[in-house]
Amino acid sequence: MNRMPVIVIGVFLTFLSSWLGLVAYPYFNLARYTPVVDENTGDINPPPLSGLAERGQQVYASAGCIYCHSQQVRQIGYGSDLARGWGSRPTVARDYMRESPVFLGTMRTGPDLTNIGARQPSAMWHHQHLYQPAVVSPGSIMPSYRYLYETRKIEGQRSAEAIDLLPPDNTPEGYEIVPTYEAEALVAYLVSLNRNYPLPEAPEPPQ
Amino acid sequence: MSAILAHPATVTPEMEKTRRALIDESTRLPVILFYGSAVFWLLIGSLLALLASFKLNEPTLLNQWGWLTFGRVRPAHLNAVVYGWASAAGIGTSLWLMARLCRTPLRHSKLLIGAAIFWNIGVLLGILGILSGDGRSIEWLEFPNYASFMLFVAFGLIAVWAILMFRFREPGHIYVSQWYLLAAFLWFPWLYSTANILLNFQPIQGGGQGAVNWWYGHNTLGLWFTPIGLATAYYLIPKVLGRPIHSYYLSILGFWSLALFYSWNGMHHLIGGPFPAWLISASVVASVMMFIPVITTAINHHMTVRGNFQALKWSPTLRFTVFGAMCYTLASLQGISMAIPSLNVVTHFTHYTVGHAHLGLYAFFTMIMFGAMYYILPRVVGWEWPSARLIRWHFWLVAIGIGMMVVVLTLGGLLQGLALLDPDITFMASLDYTKPWLFLRSISGLLLTAGHIVFAVSFTLLLLKAGATRSEPTLFATDQDRQPEPLNA
Structure with missing residues (x-):
């Protein structure tokens, strides 16, 4: 092979084939979804995120949650995702139309979070878990997200947003733990994660 | 295929040697810039890796600061070693190979010096960006836009330079290495x-x-x-x-x-x-x-x-390179097996994949880059490696370190994957299976980091031209059968 043009053209064409298949095809076919209106309930699916949850999506990215948590319920025959109760159906491309960046994930050091809002709908549970993960979930190696919380001196009454810590509570006497705006946003996003709504292309599997 | 050694009949071997020396010298500054920064990022990347690994063993470690949380340190490690170390080492090696194989002194080195500066500013901004919370959480593309843009500019300069080099190459055979580089x-x-x-x-x-x-x-x-x-x-x-x-x-x-x-x-x-x-x-x-x-x-x-396997005993370059080439085969065969759905269902979402990534990027690519540096740097700097003992320590620390890391992550990952597959086993049990293996992974990381420190010392001493003047390359063996490897070969 002593002809430069042959090498350059070959290198160009082989790569172009994958660019067409794995980039152009997804661009035109997996990234042009619109939401579906459920005829029975009138719900828009997937539902739009609140402004706070949208901000929480960015906190999720900034904290790097994806390095331990996936957000995909795989097809039947691929693992125990459905049997573990991580969702009522496998997820499809439309489920992610409002996600950017998308948090599909490649690691399960922690459980899948596709539908964590359905499993744990309580905001207080999430705050407790983010602040003291090993207390809420014994054996967990999730780090504490203490940096998203403020230790504030109680002046007069305890503030309404302060989180109820479980023992051992090492907060100094007269102080309280209050979520920052970012913590509130992250929890709003986590609570919003519920993809058990119906979609025409994703029927629930028979039990 | 012996074309790299061939030359027209009119050129004497002495002239050819001189020409090679001139070509090597012309690559000096760009190669040292890319290699030097690569070694710096290798050390930073190793420290970030150790911290991330220790955090999985002891999650309360340094958890009061957002910029050292696991979810930022881990991608900072990946990007430091992928862009800071491996890419820069690869670019440095490619520059030298291109000059040698195009049989022409390196031209327009200002383009490359500019590229090296942009590249390193990009990596620095990217790592700081990830640690400060601007990371994008897109695997392998975590750098925020202000950093990836710098890398792109750097790469644009390098591509322009590469096209110019190919234009001015000496006509004749295009060697297989050039196909791959192009x-x-x-x-x-x-x-x-x-x-x-x-x-x-x-x-x-x-x-x-x-x-x-x-x-x-x-x-x-x-x-x-x-x-x-x-x-x-x-x-x-x-x-x-x-x-x-x-x-x-x-x-x-x-x-x-x-x-x-x-x-x-x-x-x-x-x-x-x-x-x-x-x-x-x-x-x-x-x-x-x-x-x-x-x-x-x-x-x-x-x-x-x-x-010629006995040559592995005396040549550092060959020992690292052949180790890497063998691991290329291993990593690729393992990768093929992991793509088969019935096996993927076990290994996906587990530390098995992390082991595989290190087999590819470290045991294959990084080891070959070490081999290349051992060959290229003395020719570019005009000074031999100061100590065979340091090279030997470097080799054994990283060879044992990476071997151990791949084995423990593979075994831990398999246990984790099999547990995840069985819905009767609790999720927490799948995590518990990995814990002892993650501890051993930290030990293997310490070995690798120690190896990198030894290499950085050796690298610095070479740049400072420390040690005695040598007329022969620094080889491992003292046995009689070693072959001379002349500086201008």
Whole structure:
């Protein structure tokens, strides 16, 4: 092979084939979804995120949650995702139309979070878990997200947003733990994660 | 295929030696800039890796600061070693190989010096960006836009330079290493710009992002690091042994089959995920077809070294390079097996994949880069490595370190994967299975880091021209059968 043009053209064409298949095809076919209106309930699916949850999506990215948590319920025959109760159906491309960046994930050091809002709908549970993960979930190696919380001196009454810590509570006497705006946003996003709504292309599997 | 050693009849071996020395000298500043910064980022990347690994052993470690949380330290590690270390080491090696193989002194070195500066500012901004919370959480593309833009500018300068070098090359044979380098230098800017535009600058909907993400992630390994690693092995193995590559035709087959099949591999990272079945199947098929380039290259390299394995005893370059080339075969065969859905269902989402990534990027690519540095730096600096003992320590620390890391992550990952597969085993039990293996992984990381510190010391001493003046290269063995490896070879 002593002809430069042959090498350059070959290198160009082989790569172009994958660019067409794995980039152009997804661009035109997996990234042009619109939401579906459920005829029975009138719900828009997937539902739009609140402004706070949208901000929480960015906190999720900034904290790097994806390095331990996936957000995909795989097809039947691929693992125990459905049997573990991580969702009522496998997820499809439309489920992610409002996600950017998308948090599909490649690691399960922690459980899948596709539908964590359905499993744990309580905001207080999430705050407790983010602040003291090993207390809420014994054996967990999730780090504490203490940096998203403020230790504030109680002046007069305890503030309404302060989180109820479980023992051992090492907060100094007269102080309280209050979520920052970012913590509130992250929890709003986590609570919003519920993809058990119906979609025409994703029927629930028979039990 | 002995063309790299061939020269017109009118050129005497002495003239050829002088010319090689001039070519080597012309690459000095750019090569030292890329290599020096690569070693710096290797040390930073190792420290970030250790911290991330320790945090999985002891999650309360340094958890009061957001910028040292696990979810930032881990991608900071990956980007420091992928862009700061491996890419810069690969670029440094490629520059030198291009000058040597185009048989012309390096031209327009200002372009490269500019590129090295942009590249390092980009990596620095990127790492600080990730740690301060600007990371994008897109695997392999975590750098915020202000950092990836700098890398792109740097790469643009390098690509322009590469085209100029090819234009001014001495006419004649194009060696196999040049095919790979040319391809890598055309593929990577295309890959990097497409992925950054569709994921970071003008993000498309989430449903399509996963496909673009893994098209990029897998091709960074397959069409950037792999061609540079193979180009280096194809040059260094015959060079050190003084014999030609076994088969020209196997080289051609290996090259084109890699170009065609590797680029289609990416979707095997998404098996079972929310994508059309044909897309995943295409990648599974392409992954299995990778058997052709992998086995072709393995046979070609093996047959070249065959009968000369004793050379591994004396040549540091050859020992690191052959270690890397063998691990290329291992990593690729393992990768093929992991793309088969019935095995993928066990290994996906586990530390097994992390082990595989280190087998590819470290045991294959990084080891070949070490081999290249041991060969190239003395020629560029005009000074031999100061101590064979340091090189020996470096080799054994990293060889044992990476071997241990891959084994413990593979075993821990298999236990984790089998537990995850069985819904009767609690999730927490799948995590408990990994804990002892993650502890051993930290130990292996300490060995690797120690090896990197030894290498950095050796590297610094060489740049300072420390130690006695040597007329012969620094080799391991003192045995009588070692062959001389002249400086200008």
